Amino acid sequence: MSVYERSETYVKYSTILNRDKQKVDPSTVKITIKDPCGVTLVDSQNMTKSSTGVYSYNAYDIRSDATYGEYDVTVKATSGAADVSIQDDKFFVMPWKLQKDVRRITGINDEKSINDDDLSHIAWHSYLEALRDSFVHHYKEIPLGNPDTGEGFNGTNTTFQTPYFPIADSNGDGTVSGYGQQSCGTDINCWWIDTNGSWQQGYVTVNKAENGEISITQTDGTAIPNSNEGVYLDYWIEHDSFNLDMFRDAVSYLAAHYVVELRMNEVDRVTIADLATNNPIVVKNERRFYNTYRRKLKKICKPRIGGA
Secondary structure (H helix, E strand, O other): OOEEOOOOEEEEEEEOEOOOOOEOOOOEEEEEEEOOOOOEEEEEEEOEEEEOOEEEEEEEEOOOOOOOEEEEEEEEEEOOOOOEEEEEEEEEEOOOOHHHHHHHHHOOOOOOOOOHHHHHHHHHHHHHHHHHHHOEEEEEEOOEOOOOOOOOOOOOOOEEEOOOOOEOOOOOOOOOOEEOOEOOOOOEEEEEEOOOOOEEEEEEEEEEHHHOEEEEEEOOOOOOOOOOOOEEEEEEEOOOOOOHHHHHHHHHHHHHHHHHHHHOOOHHHOOHHHOOOOOOHHHHOOOHHHHHHHHHHHOOOOOOOOOO
16 A cells, blocks of 8 residues: 555556465456546556566556545456455555655654555545644535525526635545535535425535535436525535645644554554654654644634734
8 A cells, every 4th residue: 555646657566376375377467446436447457467476557647636535456366277366455646645754754764663554544544634623614504695696596596605615625535526526525515405394415516616606406407496495505614824735744743643653652563763863752752743733733724813
């Protein structure tokens, strides 16, 4: 498991062993890759033989607009006797390679303490946690009317505006989207109550996240009737003071905190070589990274107030 950025090329190596743990060449070795939404990106493609029992695949170029998150990789080897061996793996696509910053901050450079697989997992979930800590949640809000005409739910209008904006990428997938706009990972949800008092799902399309302009329809694409008994939104917004560079710095310290919390308490996994000579405080105060994270987050998650 490793972290990639958009537009990079994913490379996978697999070693095929028999029951005696000797390298062998099966009849076929195929790879499948699925994105965080379960969409198949590489469908059972042949891997290239590098040497006996060693196969590689380096033909998947990550798209420039790829969804951030966890990708599933499956390598299936089939022998001439139809015996099947399956290897499962994962990789993450993130806005930046967070694990390098975490190793620098903690001084933990040896994989004996934490390998790249565990570090990648911690990095991704720290990123998601920091996103929710940075943004403001707005739940069960009533949408404003069409920002151009002021029209509300008149039976034909489908363009509305969120009371607060900009709408945030709260799930960290790199796209601000509404429920029904894509298959997973939506940032704004909508529901409405019909004349019978029944709950109904609404579809939302984010037209302009920066000013909260959205389209709202029924699930069949038609306008919500003016006889509705309420339409509601669930979404997150960014503060005006949100700064991406400061946010990334804060995430690195949150991930460093979890690495220390997870690994520094496991004494049998720590070697002297793991700790940089200028970081003995890692053992003495394992919450210092979390405290630094909170201090940095305060600078970007609260509105800045000027003088009166």
